[in-house]
Amino acid sequence: MRKIVATESVSLDGVMESPEEWSPAYSTQELDEANAAGMASSDALLLGRVTYEELVAFWPTQPDDNPIAKFINNVPKYVVSTTLEDVEWNNSTIIAGNAEEEIDELKQQDGDGIGIVGSGTLVRSLLDYGLLDEFVLNVHPLVLGDGKRLFEDVGERNALNLVDSKTFDSGVISLTYQPAKTDVEEADE
Known part of the structure; x- marks a missing residue:
């Protein structure tokens, strides 16, 4: 089964x-290398509409000698949206139906990880x-005060387990979390 990993700068x-x-x-350079390693573990991207629109406005015009541009422009991209009717970016597909079912089916396909940014x-x-397998939160040492937060309007409480952490010279701390398993999930293993 493919893993879905969200990598977020916060x-x-x-x-x-x-x-x-x-x-x-x-x-x-060290943080860039860590981010590149994360990209290399994915062979697909899963994006929301807003992030897709932000990325498509910039990346398709960037040269392939930029490793991020080469990756993001060529990898399959799945865009979850109920409002987009067409996606113009290379290798992009809209998920417009039952997102939960379609993403679960995507996880069942052969392949490497599925990355999410934004x-x-x-x-x-x-x-x-229950479809997200891992968070990589790159926490930056600054307080912005306002702006869209990752965990705004959170639904249910979700326990997470810290599985890795790394501190970079710039003060960024990369925290890798996985959703905690319930007693039922642990009994099924």
């Missing part, structure tokens, strides 16, 4: 909005559906 107060405006100040609403939904 401020210390949980803001994820517009990381292109505040996260580059904390970028280091897409806060989608990430929260996948957590509620």
Whole structure:
């Protein structure tokens, strides 16, 4: 079964909005290498509509000598949206029906991991559906005060287990979490 992994840049107060405006100040070669390793473990992207629209406005015009551009422009992209009628970006497919069922079917297909960037609403939904396998939260050492937060309007309580952590020289801390298993799930193993 394929794993769905959400990698998010957040401020210390949980803001994820517009990381292109505040996260580059904390970028280091070591952090870039860690992010590239995360991309390499995925052979598909799962995106919400807003994130798709932000990414498609920039990445398709970037040259393939940029490793992020090469990856993101060529990898299959699945866009969860009930409002988009067409997606123009190379290798993009709309998931417009029952997102929970369609994403579960996508996880059952052969392949490597499925990565998510941004897409806060989608990430929260996948957590509620029990379809999100892992979070990688790159927590940046700044407080933004306002902006869209990753865990706004959270539905049910979700326990997480910390499975890895790494501190970078820039002060960014990468925290990897997996949803905690319930007693029923542990008994099934």
